[in-house]
Amino acid sequence: MSPSTDSFEEIESAVVRFAGDSGDGMQTVGERFTDSSAFAGNDIATLPDFPAEIRAPAGTLAGVSGFQLQFGSRKILTPGDEPDALVAMNPAALKANIDDLPEGGMLVVNVDSFKKMNLSKAGYEKSPLEDEDFRKKYHLIELDLTSLTKEALKDSPLKPSDKARCKNFFALGFMYYVYGRPLEPTLKFFNEKWGERLPDLADANSTALRAGFNLGDTMETARNRYQVSKAPVQAGVYRKIAGNEALVYGLVAGAKQANRELLYAGYPITPASPILEGLSALKKFGVKTLQAEDEIAAMGMAIGASFAGDLSVVATSGPGMCLKSEFIGLASITELPVVIVDVQRGGPSTGLPTKTEQSDLLQSLYARHGDCPLPVLAAHSPSDCFDCAIEASRIALTYMTPVILLSDLYVANGAEPWKIPNVSELPEIKIKFADPNQELVVYKRDPQTLARTQAIPGQAGLEHRIGGLEKSEDGGVSYDPENHEKMTYLRAEKINCIAKSYEPISVQGEKSGKLLVIGWGGTYGAISSATKILQDEGFSVSSLHLRHLNPLPNDLESLLSSFEKVIVPELNLGQLSTILKAKYLCDIVSCNKVQGKPFKVAELREEFVKHLSAN
Amino acid sequence: MSTTTEESTLTKKDFVTTNDVRWCPGCGDYAILNAVQRTLPELGVPKEKFVVVSGIGCSSRFPYYMNTYGFHTIHGRAPTVATGVKVANPDLSVWMITGDGDGLSIGANHLLHLLRRNLDINVLLFNNRIYGLTKGQYSPTSEVGKKTKSTPAGSVDYPVNPLLFALGSEATFIARTTDTDQKHMVETFKAAQAHKGTSFVEVFQNCVIFNNKTFDSVTGRDVRNDQVMLLEEGKPLVYGDGGTKGIRLKGLNLETVDLDEGSNTEDLLVHNPKDPNPAYATLLAQMTFPTYPTPLGILRQLEGRETYEDSVVGQIQLAQAEGEGSLQELLTGNNSWIVES
Ligand SMILES: Cc1ncc(C[n+]2csc(CCOP(=O)(O)OP(=O)(O)O)c2C)c(N)n1
Ligand code: SF4
Numbered sequence: 001m002s003p004s005t006d007s008f009e010e011i012e013s014a015v016v017r018f019a020g021d022s023g024d025g026m027q028t029v030g031e032r033f034t035d036s037s038a039f040a041g042n043d044i045a046t047l048p049d050f051p052a053e054i055r056a057p058a059g060t061l062a063g064v065s066g067f068q069l070q071f072g073s074r075k076i077l078t079p080g081d082e083p084d085a086l087v088a089m090n091p092a093a094l095k096a097n098i099d100d101l102p103e104g105g106m107l108v109v110n111v112d113s114f115k116k117m118n119l120s121k122a123g124y125e126k127s128p129l130e131d132e133d134f135r136k137k138y139h140l141i142e143l144d145l146t147s148l149t150k151e152a153l154k155d156s157p158l159k160p161s162d163k164a165r166c167k168n169f170f171a172l173g174f175m176y177y178v179y180g181r182p183l184e185p186t187l188k189f190f191n192e193k194w195g196e197r198l199p200d201l202a203d204a205n206s207t208a209l210r211a212g213f214n215l216g217d218t219m220e221t222a223r224n225r226y227q228v229s230k231a232p233v234q235a236g237v238y239r240k241i242a243g244n245e246a247l248v249y250g251l252v253a254g255a256k257q258a259n260r261e262l263l264y265a266g267y268p269i270t271p272a273s274p275i276l277e278g279l280s281a282l283k284k285f286g287v288k289t290l291q292a293e294d295e296i297a298a299m300g301m302a303i304g305a306s307f308a309g310d311l312s313v314v315a316t317s318g319p320g321m322c323l324k325s326e327f328i329g330l331a332s333i334t335e336l337p338v339v340i341v342d343v344q345r346g347g348p349s350t351g352l353p354t355k356t357e358q359s360d361l362l363q364s365l366y367a368r369h370g371d372c373p374l375p376v377l378a379a380h381s382p383s384d385c386f387d388c389a390i391e392a393s394r395i396a397l398t399y400m401t402p403v404i405l406l407s408d409l410y411v412a413n414g415a416e417p418w419k420i421p422n423v424s425e426l427p428e429i430k431i432k433f434a435d436p437n438q439e440l441v442v443y444k445r446d447p448q449t450l451a452r453t454q455a456i457p458g459q460a461g462l463e464h465r466i467g468g469l470e471k472s473e474d475g476g477v478s479y480d481p482e483n484h485e486k487m488t489y490l491r492a493e494k495i496n497c498i499a500k501s502y503e504p505i506s507v508q509g510e511k512s513g514k515l516l517v518i519g520w521g522g523t524y525g526a527i528s529s530a531t532k533i534l535q536d537e538g539f540s541v542s543s544l545h546l547r548h549l550n551p552l553p554n555d556l557e558s559l560l561s562s563f564e565k566v567i568v569p570e571l572n573l574g575q576l577s578t579i580l581k582a583k584y585l586c587d588i589v590s591c592n593k594v595q596g597k598p599f600k601v602a603e604l605r606e607e608f609v610k611h612l613s614a615n
Numbered sequence: 616m617s618t619t620t621e622e623s624t625l626t627k628k629d630f631v632t633t634n635d636v637r638w639c640p641g642c643g644d645y646a647i648l649n650a651v652q653r654t655l656p657e658l659g660v661p662k663e664k665f666v667v668v669s670g671i672g673c674s675s676r677f678p679y680y681m682n683t684y685g686f687h688t689i690h691g692r693a694p695t696v697a698t699g700v701k702v703a704n705p706d707l708s709v710w711m712i713t714g715d716g717d718g719l720s721i722g723a724n725h726l727l728h729l730l731r732r733n734l735d736i737n738v739l740l741f742n743n744r745i746y747g748l749t750k751g752q753y754s755p756t757s758e759v760g761k762k763t764k765s766t767p768a769g770s771v772d773y774p775v776n777p778l779l780f781a782l783g784s785e786a787t788f789i790a791r792t793t794d795t796d797q798k799h800m801v802e803t804f805k806a807a808q809a810h811k812g813t814s815f816v817e818v819f820q821n822c823v824i825f826n827n828k829t830f831d832s833v834t835g836r837d838v839r840n841d842q843v844m845l846l847e848e849g850k851p852l853v854y855g856d857g858g859t860k861g862i863r864l865k866g867l868n869l870e871t872v873d874l875d876e877g878s879n880t881e882d883l884l885v886h887n888p889k890d891p892n893p894a895y896a897t898l899l900a901q902m903t904f905p906t907y908p909t910p911l912g913i914l915r916q917l918e919g920r921e922t923y924e925d926s927v928v929g930q931i932q933l934a935q936a937e938g939e940g941s942l943q944e945l946l947t948g949n950n951s952w953i954v955e956s
């Protein structure tokens with residue numbers, strides 16, 4: 001079924017948000033809309049937003065789950081500041097999201113759920129749909145979703161309650177009509193997911209989806225239809241990828257490129273659990289996954305496996321990072337490679353477990369005992385997680401050090417199209433173990449990298465001991481004061497060496513000018529979109545996004561001094577700006593937000609303009 | 616240098632390092648080190664396959680004195696590192712050294728999980744009922760009322776019984792030995808190695824400096840005949856000089872009996888470490904001086920439970936039975952699309 005193309009209004013991009021109860025299947029619907037848009041050739045960025053409670057009482061504000069995506073015929077870097085269209089499955093979903101919908105925005109509501117009880121659960125005394133001002137403010141489309149779905153499924157053998165649950169796909173079908181989306185990818189999905197096991201369910205969902213689409217065709221209120229053409233992208237094979245998924249693949253690729261076995265140890269924690277789950281499904285790739293008793297244990301297991309010669313990885317979030325810190329110190333002093341992934345969330349403590357925040361930069365840089373600098377890098381988008389995982393593996397193995405790779409909830413759960421790399425073109429990581437035919441000096445260093453050569457258990461003649469006590473070059477325990485100072489410097493120098501292996505910083509815009517915006521991690525999309533808008537408007541503004549946060553790139557300092565002003569937007573109270581100020585003794589403006597939400601392009605633009613106009 | 620050392624040619628000397636051993640003169644740790652260095656050459660395992668992993672404490676200095684691969688980790692966490700080593704390379708013979716504080720206080724949680732997972736690792740817990748390295752505070756195995764620098768009025772917390780802890784964790788091999796008996800230690804360590812699964816061995820260890828003679832009432836030369844009961848599989852539970860006393864069941868409890876000449880030994884309990892019912896091993900683990908003699912030897916040895924590392928590797932082998940995965944296919948997934956130029 002291919003939608004007709006007449007009566008379409010061509011638009012460059014659109015933002016759609018689905019909101020409902022956590023049991024309403026809003027994430028699934030959002031995912032499907034994303035796939036369909038990818039199939040239509042648009043560029044996309046998505047943002048799921050779910051509550052901390054798995055199933056908070058139905059109909060309450062606490063239970064509202066949402067999914068927003070932006071798709072367009074141009075480069076899309078963020079899921080959009082505010083929705084152009086909001087689908088609200090119940091009063092609570094309406095209440096929790098309506099403030100974000102601009103005047104005139106399309107509002108699709110399931111009126112079947114606007115009953116007294118649901119209204120009062122959402123804290124409405126009377127239905128907002130009865131308020132004339134409200135009705136006029138939006139382009140309101142009221143659908144009896146529950147009854148329409150049941151009617152469409154009257155011939156289905158499903159139980160009535162199961163039929164009602166298909167209403168999310170009815171709503172999806174309707175939105176497909178509005179935005180002229182193809183149905184094929186979703187029908188294929190139903191078939192693959194349920195076709196064999198639950199064919200009645202596959203049929204019912206397909207019917208609901210089609211019925212929703214057809215309803216659009218016959219409904220006068222749906223007169224506006226939009227067309228979003230293909231985005232101009234490089235030729236190649238593409239797929240949609242989420243951040244955690246890309247990270248999993250990057251780790252597998254890193255191990256393969258290094259010719260090491262991959263061992264992952266983890267303890268479940270939002271938003272890092274999908275990494276544990278994702279790797280656990282890859283036994284075909286020889287990946288060993290251990291679900292540890294806690295994050296301390298996961299780190300210990302990784303260190304043990306690293307000692308035995310595996311590429312070992314842990315992933316966690318802020319609270320788990322706190323637990324790992326003693327062990328991270330051990331990995332540093334014994335100079336063992338471990339990739340430590342921190343998918344950041346709002347902190348401190350349990351904080352905002354399902355909301356994003358750039359919470360752990362300072363923790364990653366400093367939360368250890370003694371002078372213990374470590375390489376820290378951050379992924380800036382879902383697909384960048386793939387490259388960063390390989391880069392973190394390279395650094396860990398080349399420099400014999402634990403590496404901290406920062407992701408965040410926004411990057412981890414977000415998704416975007418990804419040009420699938422050709423495996424044969426991935427960088428190789430060539431690191432050799434110690435040769436049993438040569439005498440082993442445990443902490444003898446490579447003159448280039450200052451890394452020691454690792455000798456793994458099982459090889460005759462290389463027996464040696466390592467441990468957390470300070471040691472001299474031969475590995476023997478040493479309490480000698482000068483030796484400790486020498487070793488402390490050497491370990492720090494080794495980390496500094498890493499910067500020599502970086503690619504030059506890539507700047508968006510001119511390499512000098514009025515305002516330089518510096519970002520790191522998941523704020524990339526918002527920062528570069530805002531910068532681009534201002535550049536198009538003729539402002540002298542450039543931006544750069546740091547992948548390597550320690551050691552910082554050697555070419556950063558000269559860039560800092562080539563601009564009149566430097567601004568660092570962060571989703572924290574200014575962690576990177578503190579570092580930059582301390583390291584380069586320069587003036588930095590910080591721009592901060594800690595609401596558990598990403599930056600909006602508009603708010604960054606406004607902030608940048610302020611500094612561009614001020615003299 | 617690279618040639619594999621044949622088991623037959625290995626001797627104790629091969630396992631001795633040049634490092635100065637830094638325990639206090641007279642510390643029980645020396646005797647345990649000696650017993651381990653005497654055991655390893657006899658196991659038929661090439662020297663390069665041994666890995667000794669420890670936590671922190673006097674006891675945990677152990678790896679530095681063993682000429683094998685070794686890892687002195689952090690306080691309480693040795694079980695986790697040992698797990699990582701063993702899963703990464705199941706071919707290695709992993710020995711874990713811990714103390715009563717290291718293994719049963721800060722690291723008790725990890726020890727529990729190691730035991731229940733049943734990795735094929737030998738755990739030696741040096742129990743001196745004191746914190747040695749930090750200079751003499753009471754430990755979780757110290758008796759109630761223990762006066763130390765941190766408990767001048769006597770400790771108030773009830774101690775943990777290492778054997779009951781291991782039983783509660785459903786360890787598949789649980790034994791006890793003492794630093795005063797070289798022969799018994801070597802026998803016990805050999806049995807630990809022979810067992811496939813986690814072997815938990817509590818070693819009574821004397822700390823001459825901070826808790827001297829804490830086990831003397833049990834293992835002291837003059838009293839041990841009367842106060843120690845050596846467990847031997849298939850043999851009745853007897854102790855005392857020449858086996859003058861025995862143990863039998865009375866209701867759900869144990870009872871000591873004097874075995875006068877010609878008395879009936881038939882109702883004595885016969886030692887069966889392989890009994891799947893944990894009740895018997897629990898009774899043994901609870902036997903404490905002065906009510907009962909202290910049992911030494913293998914309390915429990917269950918066979919047949921798969922080791923963790925075998926299960927992990929087994930799942931991978933199964934998944935790879937029809938070949939390894941293709942990374943390119945994984946990256947491509949089944950929802951890709953082509954953008955033409
Ligand atoms: C995280 C941490 N906390 C505390 C210590 C201090 N500490 C070192 S050893 C030890 C207790 C050791 O007691 P035990 O395990 O019984 O070993 P022993 O010295 O008696 O052999 C303590 C508390 C430490 N090293 N690390
Ligand atoms: S303090 Fe006690 S346990 Fe530690 S070395 Fe000295 S005697 Fe041994």
Ligand SMILES: [Mg+2]
Binds near residue numbers: 672715744745747
């Ligand atoms: Mg102790």
